[in-house]
């Protein structure tokens with residue numbers, strides 16, 4: 001038996017842990033593992049792949065990124081902008097299928113986010129033996145309570161806030177940290193709470209700059225002369241400017257970035273306090289995975305092999321209540337898991353004095 005694996009979409013820490021889990025579990029079953037390079041592109045003739053064995057993947061668990069490479073554009077991109085979905089053209093599917101057949105792949109593990117799993121779902125509906133593994137640093141995929149990579153990103157945010165605290169305090173400044181989170185503010189919320197931020201701005205909660213300015217002035221009056229603001233890249237300015245777009249990426253989705261600078265400029269004007277902005281960007285996606293993400297990745301890989309062994313295709317590995325199980329892929333795609341504006345986590349943050357600007 002042969003199992004294929006590919007990583008598709010933006011990378012995140014823990015992808016190699018999934019590969020490690022798949023290779024280890026498949027080896028126990030006496031299965032061969034084929035790793036396709038650069039996402040679905042590796043399936044196109046003549047095929048770009050390698051044989052993965054325990055001996056050539058022994059050291060990958062602790063590595064960030066993915067040894068297989070990934071792609072979020074190319075011939076298989078499911079998202080074409082504005083949330084629209086495109087089917088992968090039939091001639092591309094047919095070409096890729098020929099590679100699968102020539103290699104004799106019995107199951108294909110697709111490690112990807114919303115867009116890549118949408119492609120996986122299309123292929124499954126066309127008869128491919130697909131098993132999905134959820135991957136998103138933003139942690140916003142439906143039907144799984146957590147994905148690997150998220151915890152590593154949060155750790156980077158917390159480390160950055162710890163550093164910003166000291167320089168902000170020294171200069172009595174407002175520091176604005178822009179973090180990832182395209183549609184959902186999970187990284188900003190978790191990182192902000194754990195890193196001791198005073199203000200957290202999310203895509204899910206519209207904010208009012210005057211309220212934030214009043215909050216900062218009040219802090220000043222109480223003797224707290226520095227303030228840390230965390231803003232998710234997908235949060236929108238109140239003036240209707242919306243999400244800041246740098247340029248359109250060839251894959252279709254717009255690139256975000258710049259909200260931190262805008263918030264900082266406005267707050268400096270409104271409060272009269274020196275304000276600086278800092279954008280974390282891809283620092284959140286790079287580097288070694290935390291132990292939690294390594295364990296989650298390995299467990300996801302092992303479960304993917306189990307689903308393949310049981311012939312449970314069209315399903316995605318899912319994490320719920322400390323348990324790794326599975327759900328139909330269609331339950332996971334097209335329904336993002338957003339922060340609940342009045343949910344328990346936001347309430348807890350409010351209870352310790354964090355301002356959401358509303």
Ligand code: F6P
Nearest residue numbers: 010137138180181182249255256
């Ligand atoms: O969706 C994950 C994500 O990291 C977003 O938070 C971010 O907007 C985007 O990917 C960045 O993508 P790219 O690597 O293509 O710039």
